[in-house]
Amino acid sequence: MALTLKSGFSFDYDNLFGEGKVTQADIDGYKETLAKAHEAMKVMRDTGFIKAHLSKDGAPEKVYFSKLPYITEENGKLNLNSPASIKRLHDFTEKIRNNVDAVVSLGIGGSFLGNKVLFDIFCGEFWNTWTPEQRKGLPKVYFSGQNIDPRRTGDIINHLKAMAAKKDGKFKVMLICISKSGGTLDTMSNFMVMLDALKKDENIDVEIVAVTDPNMEKKTLLKQIAVDNGWECFAVPDGVGGRFTVFCEVGLSTAAVIGMDIEAFLQGAQDMDKACQNEDVFQNPAMLNAALKVLAYKKYGRNIEVMMPYGDYLKSLSEWYIQLLAESLGKQFDKEGNEVCEGRTPLVAVGTTDMHSQTQQHQEGTLDKVVQFIKVDKWANDLVIPNIFPTVKKLADISGLPMSAALEVARQSNADALKSNKRFNACFTLPELNEYHLGELMYLLAMSVAYEGELLNVDAFNQPGVEAYKRIMGPKLQELKAKG
Secondary structure: OEEEOOOOOEEEOOOOEOOOOEOHHHHHHOHHHHHHHHHHHHHHHHHOOOOOOEOOOOOEOOOOHHHOOOOOHHHHOOOOOOHHHHHHHHHHHHHHOOOOOEEEEEOOOHHHHHHHHHHHHHOOOOHHHOOOOOOOOOOEEEEEOOOOOHHHHHHHHHHHHHHHHHOOOOEEEEEEEEOOOOOOHHHHHHHHHHHHHHHOOOOEEEEEEEEEOOOOOOOOHHHHHHHHHOOEEEEOOOOOOHHHHHHOHHHHHHHHHOOOOHHHHHHHHHHHHHHOOOOOHHHOHHHHHHHHHHHHHHHHOOOEEEEEEEOHHHHHHHHHHHHHHHHHHOEEEOOOOOEEEEOOEEEEOOEOHHHHOOHHHHHHOOOOEEEEEEEEEEOOOOOEOOOOOOOOHHHHOOOOOEHHHHHHHHHHHHHHHHHHOOOEEEEEEEEEOOHHHHHHHHHHHHHHHHHHHHHHOOOOOOOHHHHHHHHHHHHHHHHHHHHO
16 A cells, blocks of 8 residues: 655555554544644644744744745745745855855754755765866865764864865865854854864865844844854744754755755655645545554554665665654643653664664564655666676676665565564655655655644644753853863
């Protein structure tokens, strides 16, 4: 059984639904709850309202991520995607083309994870080793700010300095600092260390771009610094939590740096959003995904989701999903304030790599998991396994096969083996690994957690648990500084 959209994107849930799995009776018994969740999504799209959702300051806050796939003039009033903002992103691409040698994107959480997905999928591991001509004049790209790690930060600085020393003329580095508040410890500490070190190098010119709260009346720390120094700014809009920001200027600034097709990415998200407006659960990808996984969790104890794409450069997509699911649904209290300690636990895996590490646990361990596969149907650059050892039968037997075909045989074998031992699994299929289909998939996952929040009666758009450690950490840092 599969739900396949006109685009060819498919959600195969055959190994998650049916006898011995989530049943039709389970779905039928959930009918009223699903209808209420679907109505809540309609209201969210129309008004931004989500029941009981408050900002970290305790004030009512609208939720606008579902507006991001749509490029409209109206969105410009909310600092979301508008014709003017998209044009500005394209202008940004041309501004840095053949003018900036290296970009360092500094952010944490969604400001790192979503951006890394875009870079990994559309640039790959060796982008920074390519010539400027191969990169079409676009810069090398590095990521920092996602950890307070002195060794790695120092390594990036030394690497940039070494490249600058070899260049005739100034080496141009652009630091893109992403923080809504400007007080994010991880990001800002890296930013300040890096900026200070690079400005002291006579071979380097540094340009700063701030991605922050656009409010000019009540400026954040980073916004004030940016205004004072005349830095270019992009927006972290209100009503869009960090884990959803890949669809706004937070993620799209990285998309612009690497020359990604921004409109195709948003069009994929938009078409997925339209599919998710269907009232029939079996025709609505997000509602179906959410319903099956919540029922698997609540009725069958499958409280862990293993996100397992088949493809190395899709690993960061799993890592992005970790934050999306964990931060959205891991909640101590429901919307009425009852203690529920809710939420499924996400895990990262990659096929075929983790068939040789995790699959033993998936296949025979505790019956507490749903394994969610992601596969690409048609790879852009496929390779055929050659027959270079014809006398070695085991190796000769796999010769002549495209690597993509062998990859899919491995995935299907994994799925079949799991099914044979009552292990729930499902598969998302992307016809190709391009901007449009990535937009479809990432938006589906984002909308799925919105549905799950309603089904579990928790606020999928806050993160009070994150604020808890921050309240403890601030005084500890002050204490440490006082001692020093």
